[in-house]
Amino acid sequence: MASHAQNVSTVAPQLAVLDAHCHIDLYSDPVAVVSHAESLGIRTIAVTNAPSVFAHTRDLLANCRFARPAVGLHPELVHSHGHELELFWPFLEATRYVGEVGLDYVTSDRELRAKQRHVFSAIVEQCAARGDHHVLTIHSRRAAADVIATIGSSFPGKAILHWFSGSIRRLEQAVDAGFYFSVNTAMVLSKTGRTLVAAMPSDRVLTESDGPFVKVAQRPATPADTGEVVGALARTWHVQPHKAKEIVLSNLRNLLAESDRRA
DSSP: OHHHHHIIIIIHHHHOOEEEEEOGGGSSSHHHHHHHHHHTTOEEEEOOSSGGGHHHHHHHTTTOSSEEEEEOOOGGGHHHHGGGHHHHHHHTTTOSEEEEEEOOTTOOOHHHHHHHHHHHHHHHHHHHHTOSOOEEEEEOTTOHHHHHHHHOSOOSSEEEEETOOSOHHHHHHHHHTTOEEEEOHHHHTSHHHHHHHHHSOGGGEEEOOOTTTSEETTEEOOGGGHHHHHHHHHHHHTSOHHHHHHHHHHHHHHHHHHHOTTO
């Protein structure tokens, strides 16, 4: 146990390079989390769950070198915050990052599913209308088929499937459509998750914490914990950890270059 704790505290942060999906605003001390990530040079996409909290997150990150805010409307909050959709559009001019958005079919309520599809489709259409600038980080729990169909293969921006949990068939469809995938510690600790990660092309894989929702050693995961994911990817890809880190960073650069030359 002591050896593992030492590995987490010293090796993992050195491997951390990217947190593509982190709910910075939901930590008990977001300033401390951001400051630590900045000190380690971890590129962080700070997703939000509703447009009304975007400005707060943007202000929180105003002086950050590596962290960027994303405007989102979480599918599980569509029933309570769907009326904020009109607030979403002006923020698309303030950030290239969009998330957390998507679909969640844990609910069996057909009306709610339809409302989620309406909101998600509207967001995708608005992003597409603005050209190739936006990067979407997408929730697709039990809804991978509809998420992939909504984005399609001609979306001018880039889409990241966060914590993908669909089938291998859906994964292959997403790959064919040009999607990326962000992987967290919960995935690499799960047999099903490891199977999916192994099926992902290494040049489409990014790392995420999904903190504070994902837990590491009974505490909220932070951007620094993405180093643990890099270590797991190294084992999956049969490369040295520093090489896996280089691959993840290269993937981020390629994603940004593909979606916009202003990276």
